[in-house]
Amino acid sequence: xxxxxxxxxxxITVTGKKLTVTCSQNMNHxxxxxxxxxxxxxxxxxxxxxxxEVTDKGDVPEGYKVSRKEKRNFPLILESPSPNQxxxxxxxxxxxxxxQPQHFGDGTRLSIL
Amino acid sequence: EDKVVQSPLxxxxxxxxxxxxxxxxxxxxxxxLLWYKQEKKAPTFLFMLTSSGIEKKSGRLxxxxxxKELFSILNITATQTGDSAVYxxxxxxxxxxxxxxxxxxxxxxxxxx
Numbered sequence: 001x002x003x004x005x006x007x008x009x010x011x012i013t014v015t016g017k018k019l020t021v022t023c024s025q026n027m028n029h030x031x032x033x034x035x036x037x038x039x040x041x042x043x044x045x046x047x048x049x050x051x052x053e054v055t056d057k058g059d060v061p062e063g064y065k066v067s068r069k070e071k072r073n074f075p076l077i078l079e080s081p082s083p084n085q086x087x088x089x090x091x092x093x094x095x096x097x098x099x100q101p102q103h104f105g106d107g108t109r110l111s112i113l
Numbered sequence: 114e115d116k117v118v119q120s121p122l123x124x125x126x127x128x129x130x131x132x133x134x135x136x137x138x139x140x141x142x143x144x145x146l147l148w149y150k151q152e153k154k155a156p157t158f159l160f161m162l163t164s165s166g167i168e169k170k171s172g173r174l175x176x177x178x179x180x181k182e183l184f185s186i187l188n189i190t191a192t193q194t195g196d197s198a199v200y201x202x203x204x205x206x207x208x209x210x211x212x213x214x215x216x217x218x219x220x221x222x223x224x225x226x
Contacts, residue, residue: 033214042201043156043216059213090155097212098205100147101158 002027006091006105013081014113021076021108023091031097032074033058034066036087037107043090049074050097081112116140117204119217127225130192134220136202137184144205144212146185148176151199151219159187159200192224 004025013019025032033048045058049068063085065077074093078085088109092102120135136146145163149156160169162178162185169176173192178185189196199219207213
């Protein structure tokens with residue numbers, strides 16, 4: 001089954017404790033992207049990757065890092081999480097940039113205390 | 114300044130009603146407009162529109178784009194309680210490698226029995 005898998009689905013942690021949210025897709029997609037969704041603000045793109053070793057900033061990249069060492073994986077790294085990064089995060093993938101629809105993961109709800 | 118504006122932000126109707134959701138945009142180098150439905154989890158793709166005046170239809174849902182007036186509408190006829198969700202509009206825009214996908218804040222639709 002074609003899918004985008006995020007882990008963990010839920011996480012409560014404390015300020016400053018590094019964390020990684022993993023994202024994996026099994027569709028051999030070139031394009032992968034991370035979004036955060038906050039009440040009243042909609043989805044905003046954090047980072048995206050057009051292929052292995054090619055990543056770029058989206059609209060709200062501050063406080064986040066990403067890597068794309070393999071085609072299937074696109075982890076989101078919060079080196080020093082802060083409470084304003086409490087949000088619902090979605091990973092998405094598509095065959096290439098601009099191809100629609102994107103396939104979304106089920107989301108990761110992060111709470112930073 | 115918001116580039117993609119959805120209205121209304123929320124709407125409550127009774128089963129059987131017809132609803133019209135609006136999405137206006139102001140971007141450079143428009144590529145496409147997308148509609149998504151989001152219930153508890155990840156957004157699910159509804160329509161992708163690239164040409165003015167061509168209606169896309171799926172069951173009781175339909176959508177049309179006006180590239181001259183820079184807006185799109187999503188119509189839902191004979192609404193059912195299962196249509197209750199947040200409906201998201203997103204616009205792909207930008208030229209060459211400067212390519213973005215911007216979401217609106219969404220319309221929360223509640224359909225009461």
